[in-house]
Amino acid sequence: MEPAPRPVPGADRLWIVDGTLIPVRDRKVAASSRNYRFSANVEVIVDAGTRLVVASARPAPGNKADGHVWRESHLPAIAAGTTVIADGALGTGPGQIIPEGDN
Template sequence: MRGVLRAEALWVETFTGLRMDRFVKLVKVVRERGGNGPGGGRPWALPLAERVLLVAVYYRTNLTMRQLAPLFGVCPATVCRVIHRLRPLLALESAPRPLADTDRLWIVDGTLIPVRDRGVGASSRNYRFSANVQVIIDADTRLVIATARPVPGNKADAHAWRESGLPAKSAGVTVLADGAYWGTGLVVPHRKRANRPLLRGQEEDNAAHRKVRARVEHTFARMKNWKILRDCRQKGPGLHHAVQAVATMHNLALAG
């Protein structure tokens, strides 16, 4: 059975959202992390570039494994095997812990991702069974710096932040957040209180804060072009791997 998709510029750019030169960088990353090694069974039916393309297409389109199989000329079991083997190798590279630098500015926020796994998600404010994923971006470049493991979607952002391990990664950097992170030590807007209107300077601070913090919302919108983050069917660590892989591809698409 001959597949339709090949690791060629037309298919790569159409189905992954990455230019060919950036897809080549993605393949290089996977190869350096051992992606060309044996899979613990029969030899791979596809070369490494097409296996990476398969995983990228899966995350971009959220097609089922049965739908992907004929596109690559393999069986659904092979698609499953490729995805499970390569998905950890697409993970976002950990950013080095920064030194104290008052000129750097990061933004954190949580996004709700609908999931099917009852062990990962919970009924949440978007009226769906979702998981809360905390994401840090660089305010200047819009690149994703780090993502945390998902927690049930009914957990507040401040609680998810404290459990995420991200505070240690952001030590020494100014981090902006919205009002849901009150009391976490992050830079949040001035809070309005009953019968106590904000001063003019505080209103101006909040307006400037909103303008900068909107960049993380734009990043979420771009990341969710990879439709796996609109309805994740993966179980266990699958969502975490998907978010990490999408962050990697988002960064490549944005900066190369």
């Protein structure tokens, strides 16, 4: 697996992060989620300019909240020094922007 690109100092870069529930059959990584399906929660960072995936976290059980999966993953360290847009489910942190009305 190739390492994620690091932020370039002085460059304007905007990343978007969100979690998604992916239906899976493997009950070692899945749990019954809010949609009553066995799923895994995966947090993904996308570059707003290129629309390419920058990084993703390891799957967590689908009943884990986005904020918990984010904090327990390596993604906050990867996103350090970059402006990140996230929804209110992630909580707030350095460099994070939460759109008005989504908190």
